[in-house]
Amino acid sequence: xxxxxxxxxxxxxxxxxxxxxxxxxxxxxxxxxxxxxxxxxxxxxxxxxxxxxxxxxxxxxxxxxxxxxxxxxxxxxxxxxxxxxxxxxxxxxxxxxxxxxxxxxxxxxxxxxxxxxxxxxxxxxxxxxxxxxxxxxxxxxxxxxxxxxxxxxxxxxxxxxxxxxxxxxxxxxxxxxxxxxxxxxxxxxxxxxxxxxxxxxxxxxxxxxxxxxxxxxxxxxxxxxxxxxxxxxxxxxxxxxxxxxxxxxxxxxxxxxxxxxxxxxxxxx
Amino acid sequence: xxxxxxxxxxxxxxxxxxxxxxxxxxxxxxxxxxxxxxxxxxxxxxxxxxxxxxxxxxxxxxxxxxxxxxxxxxxxxxxxxxxxxxxxxxxxxxxxxxxxxxxxxxxxxxxxxxxxxxxxxxxxxxxxxxxxxxxxxxxxxxxxxxxxxxxxxxxxxxxxxxxxxxxxxxxxxxxxxxxxxxxxxxxxxxxxxxxxxxxxxxxxxxxxxxxxxxxxxxxxxxxxxxxxxxxxxxxxxxxxxxxxxxxxxxxxxxxxxxxxxxxxxxxxxxxxxxxxxxxxxxxxxxxxxxxxxxxxxxxxxx
Numbered sequence: 421x422x423x424x425x426x427x428x429x430x431x432x433x434x435x436x437x438x439x440x441x442x443x444x445x446x447x448x449x450x451x452x453x454x455x456x457x458x459x460x461x462x463x464x465x466x467x468x469x470x471x472x473x474x475x476x477x478x479x480x481x482x483x484x485x486x487x488x489x490x491x492x493x494x495x496x497x498x499x500x501x502x503x504x505x506x507x508x509x510x511x512x513x514x515x516x517x518x519x520x521x522x523x524x525x526x527x528x529x530x531x532x533x534x535x536x537x538x539x540x541x542x543x544x545x546x547x548x549x550x551x552x553x554x555x556x557x558x559x560x561x562x563x564x565x566x567x568x569x570x571x572x573x574x575x576x577x578x579x580x581x582x583x584x585x586x587x588x589x590x591x592x593x594x595x596x597x598x599x600x601x602x603x604x605x606x607x608x609x610x611x612x613x614x615x616x617x618x619x620x621x622x623x624x625x626x627x628x629x630x631x632x633x634x635x636x637x638x639x640x641x642x643x644x645x646x647x648x649x650x651x652x653x654x655x656x657x658x659x660x661x662x663x664x665x666x667x668x669x670x671x672x673x674x675x676x677x678x679x680x681x682x683x684x685x686x687x688x689x
Numbered sequence: 690x691x692x693x694x695x696x697x698x699x700x701x702x703x704x705x706x707x708x709x710x711x712x713x714x715x716x717x718x719x720x721x722x723x724x725x726x727x728x729x730x731x732x733x734x735x736x737x738x739x740x741x742x743x744x745x746x747x748x749x750x751x752x753x754x755x756x757x758x759x760x761x762x763x764x765x766x767x768x769x770x771x772x773x774x775x776x777x778x779x780x781x782x783x784x785x786x787x788x789x790x791x792x793x794x795x796x797x798x799x800x801x802x803x804x805x806x807x808x809x810x811x812x813x814x815x816x817x818x819x820x821x822x823x824x825x826x827x828x829x830x831x832x833x834x835x836x837x838x839x840x841x842x843x844x845x846x847x848x849x850x851x852x853x854x855x856x857x858x859x860x861x862x863x864x865x866x867x868x869x870x871x872x873x874x875x876x877x878x879x880x881x882x883x884x885x886x887x888x889x890x891x892x893x894x895x896x897x898x899x900x901x902x903x904x905x906x907x908x909x910x911x912x913x914x915x916x917x918x919x920x921x922x923x924x925x926x927x928x929x930x931x932x933x934x935x936x937x938x939x940x941x942x943x944x945x946x947x948x949x950x951x952x953x954x955x956x957x958x959x960x961x962x963x964x965x966x967x968x969x970x971x972x973x974x975x976x977x978x979x980x981x982x983x984x985x986x987x988x989x990x991x
Binding site for chain 2: 583585602604621623643644645646647649650651653654657658682684
């Protein structure tokens with residue numbers, strides 16, 4: 421297994437677009453070819469060698485050593501292999517990824533996991549707004565894969581989510597799961613205002629009762645739930661959570677009845 | 690014919706003849722062991738023989754809370770049929786009528802195979818538009834709202850074409866009580882063998898059959914050679930002191946499982962001995978020309 425390491429030599433003077441630096445995009449290129457690829461997004465036209473020192477050789481793993489909030493689009497469209505960032509990244513990390521593993525050992529900017537369709541994105545720090553959400557003009561957000569945030573997520577996490585699983589461990593901002601189409605969104609540590617605002621279908625699972633809930637959600641009982649047992653056991657087995665959150669018979673609210681109303685918000689009873 | 694003898698029990702130098710079948714397995718869970726078992730028992734009712742029931746089904750093993758997907762008590766049920774289409778039809782009808790209806794039940798795949806049979810993928814329409822699809826870790830579940838909450842059913846389960854149906858043991862004894870004791874001992878021992886079911890009542894069949902009969906249209910008729918009341922009338926396979934015969938029929942996920950089950954059954958009967966149980970063990974076959982799988986008793990001695 422060969423590893424290609426990009427070591428950041430200094431704080432970039434402009435935003436960098438790293439969307440072309442995935443294992444499959446760099447396969448077959450030589451180190452010298454990679455060093456001359458353009459990464460800068462301004463007239464300055466920075467090349468890789470201007471900001472990174474490269475070691476190793478292209479293969480199925482890429483490591484970015486040293487992070488910056490100016491590193492945008494890390495892992496865009498990746499379909500296989502692994503990318504690990506030791507440090508923070510900017511906007512759109514894991515944008516439209518389809519497979520493989522992207523690990524960010526730091527914070528992410530907005531639109532992390534935007535429109536991802538498969539694979540696994542793990543963020544050990546905080547995520548900005550619009551986690552997994554669509555870019556402007558797109559009809560659906562995340563459509564598959566597993567996205568975990570060990571820290572906190574900003575506003576509009578899981579906006580227009582359609583499939584897949586998002587887990588946020590230390591709370592999320594306002595409007596988590598707004599306009600959700602389907603999928604599963606787990607938020608521990610508290611969600612902000614109006615979770616599930618205008619959601620059509622899908623599940624928002626919380627570790628305690630939401631502080632504020634849109635009046636267009638209605639309580640729909642707390643029968644014993646096999647689904648709760650399945651998701652609890654899955655999250656613990658995968659090492660995403662260290663303890664089950666829902667329990668045997670979670671409370672359930674259905675909504676958002678301002679739209680289709682087939683979604684649900686569940687939390688332990 | 691008896692030329693082998695273990696612990697006073699004569700063992701015929703013959704073989705059981707079995708057939709290739711299609712099989713699937715599912716895991717049924719319930720709020721407690723009683724109701725998990727109840728759903729499984731109901732689902733495997735009237736599933737003794739493909740001749741009249743469409744499939745053969747039974748409980749393979751009981752599963753502890755640690756072994757089921759939802760952490761509740763469960764049972765693994767196996768269903769056998771002669772074709773994939775018939776198996777699909779039987780599986781769907783039986784889950785729909787017997788498991789979906791059972792209080793607190795849930796239903797999961799019990800077999801991984803290249804071919805898939807629909808479970809929740811077909812039953813989801815019972816949800817009338819309120820069903821919910823969930824994919825977790827590569828598995829697909831359907832949540833169907835019902836009156837005690839939700840029926841959770843995995844979308845599909847696997848199918849195996851390696852299954853074998855019709856492994857058998859014939860237990861010959863001097864009295865009805867003795868052959869019943871031998872049969873019960875064999876069933877108890879075979880129950881512990883994984884991957885096999887005994888589809889007949891309590892695992893035992895008293896009406897062994899031969900192929901065809903004197904009446905037109907009869908697929909099977911009584912196994913006259915082993916019927917004690919016909920000893921003087923037909924060419925009987927029974928010794929003068931044999932007055933009752935019971936058969937254990939075994940379906941297995943693999944040929945090895947059937948062999949292991951027959952071996953376990955023989956061992957149990959031999960250990961019981963001729964005074965308490967069977968005086969002789971034989972097996973049913975059709976001359977070895979019809980079935981793909983032959984199990985010679987002499988290869989399965991304890």
